[in-house]
Amino acid sequence: MRRALAWLPAVAWAVAIYSVSGRSTVPIPSATGADKVLHFLAYAVLGGLLAFAAHRSALHPAVAVLLGVLYAATDEYHQSFVPGRSSDIRDWVADALGVCFAVYLYTRWRRRAADPSPDAAGRGAPSLRA
Incomplete structure (x- = not known):
């Protein structure tokens, strides 16, 4: 049961990402590249939550990377069906x-x-005392 519960924060964050991705308009700062920074940060949170869950489930960290990167790809694909949104490989790279x-x-x-x-x-670097 403990292992299953460890995945709940990651699933909740993935649902939040999906919810935002399903909106036709998302308020994004107008600064150049700001959307890539937001993609990076949102998926960094997901990556940390996935790493925690993988660790608690005694899985290799590569599982967390694989799940996160695949989810990012499905999110970009999902956005291609949302009016006013588009799929962008650069967004996926920032996510990954x-x-x-x-x-x-x-x-x-x-x-x-x-x-x-x-x-x-x-700490505790070796001393030069003889």
């Missing part, structure tokens, strides 16, 4: 980069948390 970045950060953080040695956290 967000997922990969968050999964990388999560796995790095888990490795540091699992290794209690002082050197793992960058």
Whole structure:
């Protein structure tokens, strides 16, 4: 049961993304590239939640990456059917980069948390005393 519950935050966030993607208009800052930053951030959250769920389910982090990147592709496909929206490969790339970045950060953080040695956290460098 604990493993199944670990996936709920990721599913809830995916539903939120789907909901926003289904809107004909989405308020986006007018700055150039701002939409790519928003794509990156939204999918970084999803990637972090997927990494957490994969970890709790004893799955390899690559599962989180695969699920996130595939979901991003289906989201872009979904947008191609929404009036006033379009599918864009650059949006998918921003989504995929967000997922990969968050999964990388999560796995790095888990490795540091699992290794209690002082050197793992960058503290306790060896001294030069003889």
